[in-house]
Amino acid sequence: MNRTSCxxxxxxxxxxxxxxxxxxxxxxxxxxxxxxNSQLTDQEKAGGLMTPEILWKFxxxxxxxxxxxxxxxxxxxxxxxxxxxxxxxxIFSMPAAGGDPVxxxxxxxxxxxxxxSGKKIAFVKGDxxxxxxxxxxxxKKVEGLEGFEIFNISPQGNMIYxxxxxxxxxxxxxxxxxxxxxxxxIDQLMYRHWNYWSDYSYSHIFVASFDDSAVTxxxxxxxxxxxxxxxxxxxxxxxxxWSPDGKYVAYTTKRLNGKEDAxxxxxxxxxxxxxxxxxxxxxxxxxxxxxxxxFSPDGLKIAYQSMERDGYEADLDRLFVxxxxxxxxxxxxxxxxxxxxxxxxADNENIYFVCAHMGTSQVFRTxxxxxxxxxxxxxxxxxxxxxxxxxxxxxxxxxxxxASELASIxxxxxxxxxxxxxxxxxxxxxxxxxxxxxxVTTKDGKDLQMWVVYPPDFDPSKKYPALLFCNGGPQSxxxxxxxxxxxxxxxxxxxxxxxxxxxxxxxxxxxxxxxxISGDYGGKDMQDYLDATxxxxxxxxxxxxxxxxxxxxxGGYSVFYLAGIHQKRFRTFVAHCGVFDFVSxxxxxxxxxxxxxxxxxxxxxxxxxxxxxxxxxxxxxDTPILIITGANDFRIPYTQxxxxxxAAQLHNVxxxxxxxxxxxxxxxxxxNSVIWQNELFKWxxxxxx
Numbered sequence: 001m002n003r004t005s006c007x008x009x010x011x012x013x014x015x016x017x018x019x020x021x022x023x024x025x026x027x028x029x030x031x032x033x034x035x036x037n038s039q040l041t042d043q044e045k046a047g048g049l050m051t052p053e054i055l056w057k058f059x060x061x062x063x064x065x066x067x068x069x070x071x072x073x074x075x076x077x078x079x080x081x082x083x084x085x086x087x088x089x090x091i092f093s094m095p096a097a098g099g100d101p102v103x104x105x106x107x108x109x110x111x112x113x114x115x116x117s118g119k120k121i122a123f124v125k126g127d128x129x130x131x132x133x134x135x136x137x138x139x140k141k142v143e144g145l146e147g148f149e150i151f152n153i154s155p156q157g158n159m160i161y162x163x164x165x166x167x168x169x170x171x172x173x174x175x176x177x178x179x180x181x182x183x184x185x186i187d188q189l190m191y192r193h194w195n196y197w198s199d200y201s202y203s204h205i206f207v208a209s210f211d212d213s214a215v216t217x218x219x220x221x222x223x224x225x226x227x228x229x230x231x232x233x234x235x236x237x238x239x240x241x242w243s244p245d246g247k248y249v250a251y252t253t254k255r256l257n258g259k260e261d262a263x264x265x266x267x268x269x270x271x272x273x274x275x276x277x278x279x280x281x282x283x284x285x286x287x288x289x290x291x292x293x294x295f296s297p298d299g300l301k302i303a304y305q306s307m308e309r310d311g312y313e314a315d316l317d318r319l320f321v322x323x324x325x326x327x328x329x330x331x332x333x334x335x336x337x338x339x340x341x342x343x344x345x346a347d348n349e350n351i352y353f354v355c356a357h358m359g360t361s362q363v364f365r366t367x368x369x370x371x372x373x374x375x376x377x378x379x380x381x382x383x384x385x386x387x388x389x390x391x392x393x394x395x396x397x398x399x400x401x402x403a404s405e406l407a408s409i410x411x412x413x414x415x416x417x418x419x420x421x422x423x424x425x426x427x428x429x430x431x432x433x434x435x436x437x438x439x440v441t442t443k444d445g446k447d448l449q450m451w452v453v454y455p456p457d458f459d460p461s462k463k464y465p466a467l468l469f470c471n472g473g474p475q476s477x478x479x480x481x482x483x484x485x486x487x488x489x490x491x492x493x494x495x496x497x498x499x500x501x502x503x504x505x506x507x508x509x510x511x512x513x514x515x516x517i518s519g520d521y522g523g524k525d526m527q528d529y530l531d532a533t534x535x536x537x538x539x540x541x542x543x544x545x546x547x548x549x550x551x552x553x554x555g556g557y558s559v560f561y562l563a564g565i566h567q568k569r570f571r572t573f574v575a576h577c578g579v580f581d582f583v584s585x586x587x588x589x590x591x592x593x594x595x596x597x598x599x600x601x602x603x604x605x606x607x608x609x610x611x612x613x614x615x616x617x618x619x620x621x622d623t624p625i626l627i628i629t630g631a632n633d634f635r636i637p638y639t640q641x642x643x644x645x646x647a648a649q650l651h652n653v654x655x656x657x658x659x660x661x662x663x664x665x666x667x668x669x670x671x672n673s674v675i676w677q678n679e680l681f682k683w684x685x686x687x688x689x
Contacts, residue, residue, distance in 0.1 A: 040430075
């Protein structure tokens with residue numbers, strides 16, 4: 001249950017160094033270590049199928065930066081050692097048109113940025129800022145900058161902004177000078193968020209001088225404010241931007257506290273004059289999310305994403321442009337009913353962006369002249385991390401059978417060309433199942449698109465057990481994605497056919513389709529799942545007597561709800577971090593804007609939406625269920641899973657609770673993940689094979 005950009009944020013978290021519990025954006029020190037061995041063993045090669053252990057040998061694409069002349073791209077790859085859980089991130093470079101990669105760092109490096117008109121690269125190593133030549137030589141530590149999180153050097157190269165956490169209030173231990181005490185004194189909401197408790201510190205933006213060797217004269221441009229930029233809990237570095245002349249910083253913040261913060265999505269974009277300190281709220285009056293500012297090349301305009309309605313985190317994400325001279329702002333994509341993300345200026349007139357569209361993620365373009373929106377790319381993939389420089393474009397690309405890789409994009413033809421081969425040795429040894437797109441007609445006559453992934457060496461004359469994948473969000477996208485948890489190739493390698501319907505509520509099929517789910521959790525979207533299941537049960541290659549349903553977050557809720565209405569369609573269920581009881585969840589979650597909109601208010605207002613709470617159907621549960629949760633999940637607190645497990649046990653439903661003491665809404669740690677995968681398939685195999 002999160003914003004539509006959640007999938008991208010999942011990838012960012014996956015590729016980052018492990019975070020502290022109290023501050024998810026804090027970087028941990030990187031200790032140089034021998035290169036991690038990611039080669040497959042002879043046994044793994046002989047098996048030829050995906051395993052949980054192989055999944056952790058994948059190199060993971062992280063930051064991507066296209067050079068100012070568009071000729072080269074630098075990127076990071078993270079490798080993880082399963083035995084020690086050590087992570088190594090290093091920086092690579094390659095021609096933007098494709099070619100042999102060059103490793104620029106060997107002892108750690110992340111967040112690369114081209115500086116000095118492409119003559120240098122700035123990057124992070126450990127807790128310090130470094131610079132180097134484009135070939136990796138001449139690495140030099142920048143003095144005067146420690147304890148920072150995000151950085152960006154101005155286009156002129158003489159200034160830098162960075163973020164740092166600023167402590168503004170005392171903890172109970174500090175207040176009473178009792179360091180061994182373990183107590184929190186809480187007097188307002190938003191005392192914890194996603195997976196961390198408030199420690200009374202806030203992410204602030206600092207602006208300082210920079211001369212390639214040192215950072216001097218830092219100034220907190222948010223001094224004294226109990227607000228954050230970038231916004232928690234994602235801390236997306238795209239929410240802060242330099243103007244081309246270095247005179248302004250545009251940034252996103254939400255200037256609300258307590259219950260207002262918990263119930264509102266009203267963030268704004270501020271234009272800060274570095275010299276005078278004066279600020280202008282360029283999105284003032286708009287009550288929904290405003291974020292991710294991007295300056296035009298001439299510095300006269302700012303494009304940004306904007307949602308209209310306060311409290312609706314899945315409202316239509318629109319492209320707005322603010323004119324700095326006139327103070328006017330215009331909705332550029334006014335007739336476009338799909339979400340705009342990853343905005344990039346090609347020149348002062350033309351804008352490109354990434355958009356979830358009909359079950360995929362593609363690049364589109366528009367212009368200030370109001371020529372409408374034009375689709376640039378096509379294909380069964382998901383694109384992200386779009387970068388445009390000097391008419392050249394690069395992006396990340398992924399699919400159900402491809403972990404994220406670099407791609408070049410021809411903006412005139414729309415051709416997407418994969419240029420990196422980060423995991424080529426794995427693909428040469430592991431067989432991938434094919435995937436395709438299927439459409440079925442729903443009970444109310446709608447066209448329902450879904451993805452189907454088949455086992456490797458699929459034989460249509462045989463019958464296979466099948467898994468319904470219930471998407472999270474609920475308003476997130478469901479395209480051809482690669483996941484290091486719900487990995488469809490992993491499921492297929494175990495002999496399962498996986499089908500994933502883009503049911504009512506998902507993004508990418510227009511705003512009306514997305515909004516049909518709010519206030520109707522147990523309605524059309526659940527019927528979509530049943531219709532998709534019935535259609536798959538009729539396929540000659542599906543064993544209709546051996547079908548299961550799995551899902552996390554809203555997908556976990558869906559599994560709980562389906563358990564009470566499925567009428568023997570499924571033989572087993574797996575629910576990860578799902579909502580079981582709307583009433584108790586409302587009282588324990590933190591982002592109250594979500595249930596306020598999607599449940600249509602708190603439970604004391606007697607909203608009819610609460611009739612869709614799965615706990616009301618538990619007397620009809622009769623099918624084995626595996627339930628998974630993490631102790632640090634504050635989005636959907638782990639007590640929801642405990643309640644569901646208790647109910648299943650007391651109703652004599654075969655059930656198991658998988659409880660991770662140090663995980664949150666996702667299982668992130670390598671060894672925990674292997675246990676997660678093994679327990680998942682032991683459970684599924686027991687009931688479907």
